[in-house]
Amino acid sequence: MTKKLIIIGAGMASGRVLEHLTDQAPGAYDITLFNAEPRGNYNRIMLSPVLSGEKTYDEIVTHDHAWYADARVTCRFGERIAQIDRTAKTVTAENGDVLAYDKLLIGTGSNPFMIPLPGHDLQGVIAYRDLEDTQDMMAMGPDNKVVVIGGGLLGLEAAAGMAARGADVTVVHIMGHLMERQLDEAAAYLLRKALVDKGITVRCSANSKEVLGRDGHVRALLLDDGTELPCDLLVMAVGIRPNTALAQDAGLAVGRGIHVDDQMITSDPDVLAVGECIEHDGAIFGLVAPLYDQAKVAAQTLLGSSGRFVQKELSTKLKVTGCDLFSAGDFADAEGREDIVFRDPARGVYRRLVIENNTVIGAVMYGDTADSNWFFGLIRDKTDISEMRETLIFGPAFQGGSPQDPLAAVAALPRDAEICGCNGICKGQIEDAIAAGATDLGAVRATSKASGSCGTCTGLVEQVLAVTLGDDFVMPAAASVCGCTDMTHEDLRRMIKSQRLTSMPAVWQECGWKTSCGCHICRPALNFYLLADWPLEYRDDPQSRFINERKHANIQKDGTFSVVPRMWGGITTPDELRAIADAADKYAVPTVKVTGGQRIDLLGVRGEDLPDIWADLNAAGMVSGHAYSKGLRTVKTCVGTDHCRFGTQDSTGLGIKLEKTLWGSWTPHKLKLAVSGCPRNCAEATCKDIGVVCVDSGFQISIGGAAGMDVRETTLLCQVATEEETIDVVKAVTQLYRENAKYLDRIYKWMNKVGIDWIISRVVEDAAERAALVERFEVSQSIYRKDPWAEHATERAETYRPVADLSLEAAE
Amino acid sequence: MTHWIDIAALDAIPQRGARVIKTGLGCVAVFRTGADEVFALDNACPHKAGPLAEGIVHGKAVTCPLHNWVISLETGQAQGADEGQVATYPARVEAGRVLLDATFLRARAVA
Known part of the structure; x- marks a missing residue:
């Protein structure tokens, strides 16, 4: 039978x-x-x-x-x-x-996993699993709004499918980047860009809170930040069980x-x-x-024969037209691994190989996956790649070619990419000038005005010359930011502005970074450039900051920190002094010192005590003095007309106003100000980054002083009649400096590059430009003018403490 | 013999960051890279004992916050022209938790 x-x-x-x-x-x-x-x-x-x-x-x-x-x-x-x-x-x-x-x-x-959010059982909330789900989604057209929860393989395929039918689709993803299990940040950035080009809205780091309904049918998805995303259909594509x-x-x-x-x-x-x-x-x-x-x-x-199932390496491809991506193997969790990264901004290509013991163990590719099977074969067969290591990343067809072209990023720019921000000159206009016979920088400047003003785009203009003229143009050697890139700081700032690069992975990709995630030199610079240029879009990355700015205190040689509360304009009160004294006693602060910027420095505080001492100082009404930041430090003042026989204006009051306006702002390097009440200049305003000297008829504003490694006197910017105008000019010049200077250039170095005349023409002579600078400064300050101590003491205190204590364990 | 002990959730350590573990004989820094690998090293730079946990993490290296020595997270070896090495300890991630080898940590206490 x-x-x-x-x-x-x-x-x-x-x-x-x-x-x-x-x-x-x-x-x-x-x-x-x-x-x-x-x-x-x-x-x-x-x-x-x-x-x-x-x-x-x-x-x-x-x-x-x-x-x-x-x-x-x-x-x-x-x-x-x-x-x-x-x-x-x-x-x-x-x-x-x-x-x-x-x-x-x-x-x-x-079974698809349905997140048990309130309202998940409403009509119109579906998974993406079978033909019925697919048919529900196929019914969505140009009049419909859809939200997809889940930025993994399935969620993105669902989103792209409905977008192709004309629906207005938003993808909500809880993690920081799409397909985080298969892709690294750089590939995810390219994927996101392609999806956004298809009209899909992508929200990462977004937490769903509740499904909102009307008459038993889904109406919107509510996120935990209060955002409501209206939808006719909600697709949960967050995984299977x-x-x-x-x-x-x-x-x-x-x-x-x-x-x-x-x-x-x-x-x-x-x-x-x-x-x-x-x-x-x-x-x-x-x-x-x-x-x-x-x-x-x-x-x-x-059938009675003996087979054996063996788990093998897996690869993933996304089935979305126009999004060519591939990932395979493993790119985490072990020692002894190295990366090989290749980026071609012109074609939107990104490739990363993970190498261990001379074999490829992981690969991520975006944009050009034609060689993916070859790489997958190398992973699966554990091929020894030591012989072809140098050219491995270029794929099977490529053996013994030239290295990466450092000009690729500029070559990739479209003709309408703005190169010179001062004069609004695009790449195409420079190419036209070159075609019309301008074959060196001076001629391009003379005929197109590109790089003729502040000059920070000089490097990019030269690269356009090099790309256009080939060997006929010899590039002057310029120092790049670091080993991760061939670009200079100036090139990078122009690229960030003109190509609207608003995230680190975007910069790494579009500027052809040679490492997977930068280094300790480029990351702090990039973090500053991005937050200075895109205060609303970019979120500050603490992990790309030097420890002092990450922990809002100055690290000392023994690993302890110094704590300096802000004293607006150098004014304090007996109550504040008592609170500082109490804190110094309570946390056994070994050294209490008065600083050159009219503040009190508590030196030798243990890292794990920082949130507590901040909370105590906060309770007494004090905030961070930012004595550690590449940002506004102090506004030093003399007593002015309040007490002084010679004072011409209320220098203390103006200093306090300036400090309350500028505090919390990040700048390319530290920014120190002073306001003196008369030309006797007791506040030493003429060796500060920005100095104000009060005179009978108004206020003399000068910039570019220094009293450190270099000692310089400030250069006069202008004289104005009122405090309000003084504050506007100071804000405008600070913003101009933030937007244009190279990271770690003090104002005097920047001024020497662009020239005081250029700064005067923007900040003093052009009222509209000054107003625009002030406005952009205020937009940025709407994010950054707040006390980091209060935020860290209440929300992040745990991160200052050891993550585990094994002192008993080890003693056993 | 390895004896893995659960230290903390991976998420307690920021990507491209570190946290410190207290032990009887000073601190061990546990690093998390951008690719979610974890590494455990003595929290003291071979140069002037700078707290490596406070450094900037890039690729599989950390830059000491005191004088910018770059230390490999894999070998503990100083990179480039600098010479020196810090002790490393086996660490791994399993089901979103960071595990350290207690046997190794104890050996350190004895040494």
């Missing part, structure tokens, strides 16, 4: 088992196939092309009725199995039929999935399982390649 095989679930894995069985031994089993979905097997991974309209459902059906009839499989579609009785070796169908089996194959697949309920009820061994051995046999020798419902050697499976391997082994087991 023919043995009876019952299969539960008509999915891709069990479908492949059927094919093997009917190919190799037709008639070996009398097969009955149950499926909860009212249809047979279709290629589930091709649902995305169906959604986007590139394929029809009929095209992705793998087994139709005729196929099952030919294979003599009894189909019971739309019927669930209610129970398995392993002792009697029977299954019970929903309608009560009891069927005996000799062998049972479980292929119940997985093996569907093990039936197996568990039957008493089979189940962990995260149904436990199987290398032969796909469960804890019962007559019951096999394949596909997304299983757990093999601790792993569960969501991609199709291992499912097919499992199916082959299961068929062999059923």
Whole structure:
């Protein structure tokens, strides 16, 4: 008598088992196939092309009725199995039929995970799993708004599919970048850019809080920052869980999935399982390649031969037209690994290989994945790559070519990319000037005005010359920011502005960074440039800051810190002094010193005490003095007309006003101010970055002083009549400096490069420009003019303490 | 014999950052790279004992906050022209938790 095989679930894995069985031994089993979905097997991974309209459902059906009839499989579609009785070796169908089996194959697949947000059971909240879900999504068109929760493979395919049908789609992703399990930040940046180009809105680091409804139907998704995203359909694509309920009820061994051995046999020798419902050697499976391997082994087991399932390296490709990405292997979690990174900004290409022991163990590619199979082969076969290491990253076709072109980033710029910000000159105009006979910098300047004002774009103009003229132009050597890039600081600032680069991964990619994530030299500079140019879009990255700015205190040689509370204009009170004295006692501060900037410095505070001492000083009304920052430090004052016989104006009052306006602002280097009440200049204003000297008729504002490594007297910028105008000029010149100077240039160095005349023409002579600078300064200050101590003491205190204390453990 | 002990959640350490663990004999710095690898090193630069945990993490290296020595997180070796090495300890991530080898840490206490 023919043995009876019952299969539960008509999915891709069990479908492949059927094919093997009917190919190799037709008639070996009398097969009955149950499926909860009212249809047979279709290629589930091709649902995305169906959604986007590139394929029809009929095209992705793998087994139709005729196929099952030919294979003599009894189909019971739309019927669930209610129970398995392993002792009697029977299954019970929903309608009560009891069927005996000799062998049972479980292929119940997985269930999508629905986040249990309030409102997740409203109508219009769906997963992305089967044909019904796909049809719901296909109904969305140009009049519909859709929100997709989940920026992984499935979520993005769903989003792209609906966007292709014209729907207004927003992707909400909890992590900092898309597809974080498969991609690094740089590749995710390119992917995001491509999706945004398709009209999809992407919100990363976004936490969903509640699904809002009206009349039982979804109306919007509420995020925990209070944002409401209106939608007609909400798709949750956040992951899958093996569907093990039936197996568990039957008493089979189940962990995260149904436990199987290398032969796909469960804890019962007559019951096999394949596909997304299983757990093999601790792993569960969501991609199709291992499912097919499992199916082959299961068929062999059923036919009495011995196959063995081995887990292999996996690769991922995203099925979204125009987003060419590939990731494979492992790029984390071990020692002894190195990166090889290649970026081609012109073509939007990014490639990263992870090398260990002369083999490739991981690869991420975006933009050009033509060689992905070759790289995947290297990973899978553990090929020794030491011979081809130098040119490996360029792929199989490339052996022994030239190294990366340092001009690639500039060559990639479109003609309308603005190069010279002062004069509004685009790359195309420079190319035209060159074509018209200007073959050196001076001629380009004379004919197009590019780089003729502040001059900070000189490097870029020279690169346009080099790209356009080739060998006819010899590039003057200029120092690059660091080993991660060939660009100078000036080039970088222009690129960030003209190409609207608003994140670090964007800069790394578009400017062709040679490392995966920069270094201690370029990252602090980049962080400053990005926050100075895009205060609203860019979020400050503490991990790219030197420790003093990350922990808002000055590190000392023994690893302790100094704490300097702000004293506006150098004015303090008995109460503040008492609070400082109390804090010094309480935290056993070894040294209390008066600084040159009219502040009190508490030296020798332990790092883990910082949040507590700040909280105490905050409670007494004091805030951070920023004595550690590349930003506004102090405004030093004399007593002016309050007490002094010679004072001409209220210098103390003006100093306090200036400090209250400027505090918290980040600048390329430290920024020290002073206001003196008369030309006797007791506040030493003429050796500060910005100095104000009061005179009878008004206020003399001068800039570019120094009293450190260099000693310089300030240069007069202008004289104005009122305090208000003084404050505006100081804000404007500070903003001009923030927007244009090289990181770590004090004002005097910047002034020597651009010239005082250029600064005067912007800040003094051009009233509209001054107003615009003041406005941009205020926009930035709306983010940064606040006390970091208060924020850290209340929200981040934990990060200042040890993450664990093993002192007892180690003593055992 | 390795004896892995659970130290903290991976998320307690910022990407491209570090946190400190107190032990009987000084602090160990646990680093997390941009690619979510973790490394444990003595929290003292071979140069002037600067607190490495406070440095800027880039690739698989950290720059000491005191005098910019660059230390490999994998080997503890100073990079470039500088010479010196700090002790490293086995560390790994499992299910979102950072694990350290207690046997190694104890050996350090004995040494």
